[in-house]
Amino acid sequence: LADAVAEMDVAMVIRESHELQDIEAALARIGDGSYGICIECGGEIGRARLKADPRAKRCLACQIRVLPILPTGA
Numbered sequence: 705l706a707d708a709v710a711e712m713d714v715a716m717v718i719r720e721s722h723e724l725q726d727i728e729a730a731l732a733r734i735g736d737g738s739y740g741i742c743i744e745c746g747g748e749i750g751r752a753r754l755k756a757d758p759r760a761k762r763c764l765a766c767q768i769r770v771l772p773i774l775p776t777g778a
Contacts, residue, residue: 726759742766
């Protein structure tokens with residue numbers, strides 16, 4: 705049980721570290737004026753998407769190509 709808890713703690717630290725890196729990258733994009741611009745196609749990232757996830761670096765169409773959304777119930 706202790707090993708499982710330790711693994712969960714490590715996974716949480718890794719997840720939080722990645723989240724912090726994403727936040728820092730978003731702040732850098734704000735600083736350089738590229739915030740809200742898709743890193744794949746150069747198009748605009750929708751306002752609703754940025755509101756839902758301010759760390760978003762791809763428009764929805766490009767994000768789906770990189771990481772497809774699984775159908776409900778999959």
